[in-house]
Amino acid sequence: MPTTANDFLTALKTLYPKDQSLLTEQADCWAYGYDNSRRQAQARAVVFPCSQQQVVDTVKLCNQYRVNITARGAGTGTTGASVPIHNAIVLSTEKMDKIINIDPDNRLMVVEPGVSNQAVQLAAAEHGFFWPPDPTSSSICTIGGNLAYNSAGPRAVKYGTPRENTLGLSCVTGAGESLKTGAYTTKSVVGYDLTRLIIGSEGTLAIITQATLKLTPLAEAKHTIQAIYSSVESAAKAVANIMAQSITPCALEFMDATAIALVKDKAQLELPDNAQALLMIEVDGEQFGIEKMSQEVIRSASVAGVIDVQLATTKQQIKQLWQARKALSPSLRKMAPKKINEDVVVPVSEIPALIHGLQRLSTEYQIPIVNFGHAGNGNIHVNLLVQAEQLENAKECLSQVFALVIRLNGSLSGEHGIGLEKRDYIGLELDSVAISLMKKIKQQFDPLNLLNPDKVFPVNIET
Numbered sequence: 489m490p491t492t493a494n495d496f497l498t499a500l501k502t503l504y505p506k507d508q509s510l511l512t513e514q515a516d517c518w519a520y521g522y523d524n525s526r527r528q529a530q531a532r533a534v535v536f537p538c539s540q541q542q543v544v545d546t547v548k549l550c551n552q553y554r555v556n557i558t559a560r561g562a563g564t565g566t567t568g569a570s571v572p573i574h575n576a577i578v579l580s581t582e583k584m585d586k587i588i589n590i591d592p593d594n595r596l597m598v599v600e601p602g603v604s605n606q607a608v609q610l611a612a613a614e615h616g617f618f619w620p621p622d623p624t625s626s627s628i629c630t631i632g633g634n635l636a637y638n639s640a641g642p643r644a645v646k647y648g649t650p651r652e653n654t655l656g657l658s659c660v661t662g663a664g665e666s667l668k669t670g671a672y673t674t675k676s677v678v679g680y681d682l683t684r685l686i687i688g689s690e691g692t693l694a695i696i697t698q699a700t701l702k703l704t705p706l707a708e709a710k711h712t713i714q715a716i717y718s719s720v721e722s723a724a725k726a727v728a729n730i731m732a733q734s735i736t737p738c739a740l741e742f743m744d745a746t747a748i749a750l751v752k753d754k755a756q757l758e759l760p761d762n763a764q765a766l767l768m769i770e771v772d773g774e775q776f777g778i779e780k781m782s783q784e785v786i787r788s789a790s791v792a793g794v795i796d797v798q799l800a801t802t803k804q805q806i807k808q809l810w811q812a813r814k815a816l817s818p819s820l821r822k823m824a825p826k827k828i829n830e831d832v833v834v835p836v837s838e839i840p841a842l843i844h845g846l847q848r849l850s851t852e853y854q855i856p857i858v859n860f861g862h863a864g865n866g867n868i869h870v871n872l873l874v875q876a877e878q879l880e881n882a883k884e885c886l887s888q889v890f891a892l893v894i895r896l897n898g899s900l901s902g903e904h905g906i907g908l909e910k911r912d913y914i915g916l917e918l919d920s921v922a923i924s925l926m927k928k929i930k931q932q933f934d935p936l937n938l939l940n941p942d943k944v945f946p947v948n949i950e951t
């Protein structure tokens with residue numbers, strides 16, 4: 489049996505004979521070695537399969553030569569899960585970008601993993617539907633990446649994450665077996681739910697080659713509300729108040745004072761000087777009831793400390809609000825190149841305690857912390873603006889942030905996943921039995937540990 493690295497590349501070339509379907513030059517592969525975590529690794533090769541069979545053949549070949557495989561969508565992930573450590577090959581889904589079938593009668597769509605989230609939304613909209621997960625990166629990120637990270641966005645508060653909006657998958661396991669999960673129906677209880685298991689598994693269990701997405705009808709009407717507060721605590725209380733009443737907003741986004749200051753001018757937001765926090769709230773539904781719904785939400789947003797709460801009446805106002813929200817991540821990066829971006833989650837009722845605790849840690853460690861995010865899910869993007877000389881201090885501060893989140897009954901990640909960035913912390917949230925079971929599940933899917941090894945789990949945890 490051939491065993492050298494050159495033998496492997498020669499065999500790989502026979503699987504990918506076409507131009508533009510395989511990269512082996514180091515410089516070419518470099519561009520596929522990073523993600524938005526700013527980590528980078530040199531890929532051994534990059535392959536661009538076009539079919540499930542080509543994925544099967546690739547994984548089988550990698551088993552034969554014991555070569556690691558990192559699946560890659562658009563590389564916009566923030567926790568390093570698509571970085572090809574351990575001399576892995578990158579399996580890019582760039583060429584598997586087709587919408588295979590739209591089935592409005594059954595409210596579903598079948599797609600390949602490399603299609604962008606935006607392309608799915610546009611195609612669904614032609615039939616009066618949408619797919620709820622909507623990361624801010626939707627114009628670039630892929631459905632494969634969305635599923636592998638269980639990525640969501642503002643709409644998750646009402647419509648859920650990929651786990652609630654995916655009916656089934658076609659995949660290839662780490663052993664190179666074709667696997668179908670789920671059903672073509674919205675109800676099914678046959679065996680274990682492998683669909684939900686693979687969603688969120690960050691490319692460590694199987695490579696997704698096709699997904700059946702559950703579509704939701706577009707709402708007839710939508711109202712956007714802007715609420716401004718004199719303190720972060722007031723805004724946090726308003727979030728809990730809004731979620732305690734019967735109308736579920738379809739977006740409930742939060743920005744603290746530093747976040748507002750960063751994007752206020754760029755998005756031409758007119759806000760009073762004493763604005764310390766802002767909520768962007770959207771409600772959707774049928775035309776006849778929307779006015780009543782938004783008034784109800786405005787009433788529950790009007791807690792002590794509110795400066796102003798009103799409906800955005802023009803398209804321009806709504807556009808400016810969303811522009812401001814979307815500009816936050818890139819603006820923060822420019823401000824502090826070493827920023828640490830976490831996406832912790834706490835029960836909505838604990839948001840005031842989280843914000844209070846973060847303010848205390850910011851003062852204690854002398855690290856500015858900027859907070860914004862999907863408050864309706866209690867999912868707050870906590871950004872530590874770290875200067876180069878503060879890196880050690882920042883690590884300690886981060887551990888304290890996670891400890892706070894766990895004390896508040898929260899979770900370390902709402903939508904960005906674990907990857908390489910957070911793998912050393914998962915023991916804070918998962919007990920040893922859970923970690924051990926998860927690692928055994930991985931062994932069943934991927935006996936040689938070739939799919940994204942050393943992602944998600946700390947390398948030093950034995951089972």
Ligand SMILES: Cc1cc2nc3c(=O)[nH]c(=O)nc-3n(C[C@H](O)[C@H](O)[C@H](O)COP(=O)(O)OP(=O)(O)OC[C@H]3O[C@@H](n4cnc5c(N)ncnc54)[C@H](O)[C@@H]3O)c2cc1C
Binds near residue numbers: 570629642697940
């Ligand atoms: C400006 C900006 C805004 C963002 N906003 C949000 C947001 O609002 N919400 C949010 O949740 N995230 C957000 N993100 C993070 C990121 O866009 C999402 O995590 C997205 O889902 C990643 O998709 P991708 O195609 O880039 O995947 P990649 O980064 O390429 O990969 C992500 C993971 O998926 C795996 N993977 C990819 N394809 C497959 C496949 N076919 N089979 C198995 N595994 C696969 C990879 O191995 C990796 O583990 C944002 C990122 C940026 C840069």
